[in-house]
Amino acid sequence: MSTVRVLVGTHKGAFVLTSDGKREKWDVSGPHFAGWEIYHLKGSPADPNRLYASQTSGWFGQIIQRSSDGGKTWETPGGGLKPTPGGMPTGESNKFAYDTSAVTGKPLTTHQWYDGTQHPWEFKRVWHLEPSLTDPDTVYAGVEDAALFRTTDGAASWQEVAGLRGHGTGPKWQPGAGGLGLHTIILDPSNPKRIFIAISAAGAFRTDDGGKTWRPINQGLRSQYIPDPNAEIGHCVHHMAMHPQRPGVLFMQKHWDVMRTDDAGDQWREVSGNLPTDFGFVIDVHAHEPETIYVVPIKSDSEHFPIEGKLRVYRSRSGGNEWEPLTKGLPQRDCYVNVLRDAMAVDTLDSCGVYFGTTGGQVYVSNDAGDNWSPIVSNLPAVFSVEVQTLQ
C-alpha cells in the first residue's frame, strides 16, 4: 500500500510526518536540527530516500543536511569528523560562494536596497532546494541574496549557475520584506535544458540552455509600486507552480494578483477572478487535474492573515478566474495565521492529497482534493515549508 511522507520545515527545526494512503493517522518525527531555522527540505524524485535540508541560523550561517534513509538519519556531506589526508577537508557542503571567476562566473554587482540605494550582494541563506528529476546527487539551490547554485556530488560542494545573477539586471533587483531570495525553482520534465525560477522582488526568469543564459519572463505582470507598466524587472513574485504534464503552463501567486501563462512565461494574464483578495503566497496544482489549482488568499501586504479570521483555501477547477472557497475542517473564526510561499504541496495518490502549513504551527491535510481538511499537527513552530512524497 502507498504511504505518504510530509517534510515540514519550521522556524525551530524539521519534522517528518508519515501516514498510509488513507492519510488519517499520522506518525510525527522531530524536531530534527532542533533550534535551527529549516527553510526547506525536499526529497529526490530519483531516489525518494535521499532528502536534502537547508538548515540556517543568524548566528552560525548555512548548513546543508542530507539523508539517505528517508529522514531517519542525517549527515553534512563532506563535513564528517575525519579530516582528509592533507589535513584540510574536501567537503564544503555549506559553502555558497558567488562565482566571480573570468571563465565561468560573473562579476559581483550591487542590488537595489529598500531605500533605493545600491547594496552589496551578500550570501545569507538557502531558501529552496530542488533535487534533479533524474539524478539523486544533483540539486539546485535558490539562495539569498538571489542566485542559483547547483551540486552534482550530493551536496558536498556547490557551484553557482552564474548566468542568472549576471543576467545584467541585477542592480534593479530589490529585496522583498523577507529578503532578496530566490525561492522558486521549477525543472521542466519535458526539457532538461529548461528551468524556471522566481525571485522576490525581481520577477520570474527562464533558461532554455541549462542555465548558461536567462531571460526575464514577466510580460503581462502589473505591480502598483512600479511606475513603468511594462517593466520586466522588479515584480514581487511570491510563488509559481506547474503541472508536470503541462510544462508550458505556469501559475503564479504574485504579491498581488494570481497569474497564468500558457506559453512558458512569454506572456502572463491575470486569473484572480472572484477571489476575495488576490494577495497571497502559496499556489499549487492538483496532481491529476492540470486545470485545478489552489491558493490561500491573504488579506493584504500589510495584514498577513486570512480575511475575517477565516482560514480558507480557494480552488479553481477552470485554471483560474472561477474560484470556490474550501472551508470544511478549517478554522472559520479568530484565525490570524499566514501560509508562506513554500508551505503547500500535493501528493499523487488517486484521490489527490493537498497539504499546507501555517505560521501558527498547524499542518493541514485534505485527502479528497480539498473538500475536507483536518490538522495533522497543531502546535509546531511557525511552518516555513511543506513538501510531500508519495511512496509505493
Next chain:
Amino acid sequence: MIQVVLPAHLRTLAGVGSEISIEIAGPVTQRSILDAIESTYPVLRGTIRDHVTHQRRPFLRFFACQEDLSHEPPDAPLPEAVSSGKEPFMIIGAIAGG
C-alpha cells in the same frame, strides 16, 4: 593542548562535548585556533567565520581570560594562559533573537 568552548548548537553539529581540545604547532592566535577547529571538524567551516572573507560572523564573539578579544587582529598572539591550556578560548553566541 588548547581548550576551546563552543556554543551549544555548534557542539551538536560537531558531535562534541562542551569543551574541545586542539593541538597547534605554531603561534596560538585566533586564526590558528579557527584553522585547527575547521580542519578537525569540517562541519564547522563557515559557521564561526565566513567561508570566503574569514570575517567573524556578526553574532559571535571571542573571549578568553575574561577579556573580549573579538576585535583583536586575527594573527595577534593570544594570552599565555590560553596557549598553555590553562584557560579556554571561548566562542560565544550573542544573546539575541527568539
